[in-house]
Amino acid sequence: MVKSRSEMVEETRSKLIQAARRSFAIHGYANASMDELTAEAGLTRGALYHHFGDKKGLLQAVVDQIDTEMADKAHALSAKEKNMWKRLLAEAIAYIEMALEPEIQRIMLRDGPAVLGDPSQWPSQNVCLGRTMEGLHSLIEAGVIKPVDTEATARLLNGAALNAAMWIASSDDPKVVYGKAVEAFRHLANGLLQTPT
Structure with missing residues (x-):
């Protein structure tokens, strides 16, 4: 054919x-x-x-592909959680954990930002931001978290996850840094709860 x-x-x-x-x-x-x-x-x-x-355009296409895969993987892992709050945390933590993968460290977290600029401005990040905002909105309506501005909070949570991932990618001991980053991320996020755990 x-x-x-x-x-x-x-x-x-x-x-x-x-x-x-x-x-x-x-x-x-x-x-x-x-x-x-x-x-x-x-x-x-x-x-x-x-x-x-050019080469930069090719890098952008590679970054878009990997970023989409990361978002899909994090979303699929979080979908296993029955509780809305745990789903939101699981998605962010899955994203942070992917920073342990060498391909993601090099392309997404080191070369991508160095060549393409601020990752929070990449078009693919809008999907993650929208998903986080939807989750926060549902949690506010359910009375699980405090009534916060969903865009500001989503940007801060996603930024914290991204910076944690970049810290892991650039560290000499990614596994140790991963443990510290996840623990700190949980403490920060728990501050949103109506009744902190």
Whole structure:
């Protein structure tokens, strides 16, 4: 069966993103060779420039893919919790825990911010922010947490989780830092409860 143009475009994009993801994870953004990356994908540099503009555009596509995967994974893990409050905490803590993964450390938490700027401004972060705001709104309506401004609180909670993840990624002992970060995050978040635990 002959592939449609849109299928061929998507296949080319996917090959480049996967090759870049491997290269960025192993070598880092600065040391990743575009010639080696495109050769691994069986494509030309022209294909890279056509689909992503430049190396930075390719990094953005890789970051978007990983960020979506992280958000989906954190959401799926939190869905196992029956209690709304525990679901909200579980999602944030799952995000923090992913900072222990070397690919996420290098691409999402070190190279991404260095090249693409403030992660809280990345388009993909709007999904996480919206999800957190919805959760907070439901918790306020249920009387579980204090009546706070949901956008401000969501931004602060998400920012705390992001900064905890970045701290883990840049530390000499990520597992020790992870334990400290999660404990502190729980204490901060518990301050929102009507009846702190």
